[in-house]
Amino acid sequence: MKRRHFLGLLGAAGVSLTTGVSAKAASGADVAGMPNVGGVLFDASRCIGCRKCEAACNKVNDLPQPAKPFDDLTVMDTARRTDAASYTVVNKYQPKPGENPVFRKIQCNHCMEPACASACFVKAFKKTETGAVVYDASVCVGCRYCMVACPFNIPAYEYHKALAPRVMKCTLCHPRLLEGKLPGCVEACPKEALQFGKRRELINIAWDRVTASPDKYVQHVYGEHEMGGTSWLYIAPKPSFSAIGMDEHLGTTSAPELTSGALAAVPAVAGIWPVLLTGIYAISKRKDKIAEDEKKAAVEAAIAKASADAEAKLAEELSKAEVAGKRRIEVEVKKALEAAAKEQEGGEDA
């Protein structure tokens, strides 16, 4: 593969990874803009803990019968959460000793920008115009990241089904809403502690009630901004929401916003790494090459120097040898001359 071709492929991979993952799409801002999104207002000061909503929910959703009947109010002595067989539960709290207990209903809050939907890697969850966050079991892989992600600990799982376990949670009675009916729990509530309507209007109603009785209510509408806002809204009697088991430290950042930064880093990584790594490779290769060249040059220089030295030495040796040779000849000549002279002398003597 040519490097350019490879980079092209890589870029394509990066783009496909991030299609529709711009921070806006990831934060579900399009959903937040739904003008008529539905919701439910729960007024904890009105709830009497009759469990009629639990019974209705069980019936309209065809859930299995619980071990203890719905008119048994002793089950509220221990705190419960939603599970695969119950989409909603009511818990009893005692915020102020000696006074009447306060009840709080728990179910899916149908976030405006749901953590479950943003966490799901097969898009099994969807926020709809009715306000409901609906789940599609036909694509669910069963990874349970939605359960990890949910700040309200709502989705439950069918842990005892071997082949087709589902994530179970309140649907806001989405099918009933489409038929124009009320959610099962809202319809069953005898004290109007539950009220269905357009979320925008419910927020106004909630604030009207809260501001009208500042001594009675906590001056806050829970769900208006929590985790980017939820379709379920809560108002509660004093002293606080945490006194009825609600987390007051969730903040207003929506779940998708929490991860959009990390997702936005994907194209950056996919773009920068190949350039950087190829660069590092080129530099280390170049360094090797330079080192090699330098080594070669040094060796050549050394060889050149060595041969020059050798030549010089040879020349010196040669010249030395020449001198020595001359001398020897001279000596020999001298010797011969001397010998000849001696001979001559001797001849003369004789």
Place this chain on the structure above:
Amino acid sequence: MSTEHAKNGSLITPFNIVAGIILAAGVVVTIMRFTMGLGSVTNLSDNNPWGIWIGFDLLCGVALAAGGYTTSAACYIFGFKRFHAAVRPAILTAFLGYALVVFALNYDVGRPWRLPYPIFYQQGTTSILFEVGLCVFIYLTVLFLEYLPAAMEWKGGFDKYRGILVKLTMVLTIFGVILSTLHQSSLGALYLIVPSKLHPLWYTPYLPVMFFMSSMFAGLSMVVFEGTLSHKYFHHKMDEDYNANYLDLQFAFAKGAAWIMAGYLAMKLLGLSMDNRWAYLFTGYGAWWLLEVVGFVVLPCYCYAVGYRDRNIGLVRLAAPWTVIGIMLNRFDVSLIAFNWQLPSAERYFPSLGEIIISLFVVTIGIIAFKFIVTRMPIFYAHPAYKDSSH
């Protein structure tokens, strides 16, 4: 172990007995899991949907398989050519590691046959888990391609294809680094969505960076640790080239790990300062955090540094498994111990026997596969027919 086997030719070795028991128990739990559901063998609950099959098999598995990209990047990109002989064992370990991560996931997810759905059927692109899944899927393929030449040399007759793969080395290595950067960090990013559930000492916007940095020294430490073990048990399989460079490699990796761990430590402290979370250090969770950071980052980092400076191989070999345990501790902290910290203790998670058996089962399969491959294929030595090859 393997030498004993070779001597008496009997299948009854201590290794085989222990492995056999774990495999048998694993098969029993497997049958239970797929006939009676997750609830029959795990302690998972609605509040604790992820247990050790995610915390250990996935998070630790992926971090400890990081030796593949760190070693091949060091050799092919950063130009540490001397360590060429270490690439194959590291790639093999990474490939087996990732394959086992995917295998183990089949136990954890409710409908494993739908695992390809997020990639091929309906893409949840807003999900960090989608990024993890896609990267792991592609990276497993890349690792398989990187490992393939060894298998081809073993069987012989694939020279043409082997040649193509060898030519792709550089591309595959760069791919490996990109994919590893993305999914190692996104494993940390998985927890960005739960600021209310993860203890503030562990929850920070730097989670992805920290997971990526720690994967680097996890990978280096695993190569050192595994090199030491392999040297002991598969020495007869190693050629001169491997043996000549393996001490140098351990020292070089010790140096690298020490630097990266120092950077990681700075990151950890930066996280505390930026969000001003120092006060949490004086709580019970603070003591645990200090144990993780001082006991399993600062001290092994110091051992690596001193071991490198003094060329004290004993110290380096001590630091490696120490760091590996530290990585496991960190991943357990993020996924299990500091997760759901506000729940009452009765609702907290502790793994069941069945979950532990499956995790052991997966590790055992990995060791057996590793043993099978290195005793047959050219992993610790260059195949005589391909001695001059650069792959």
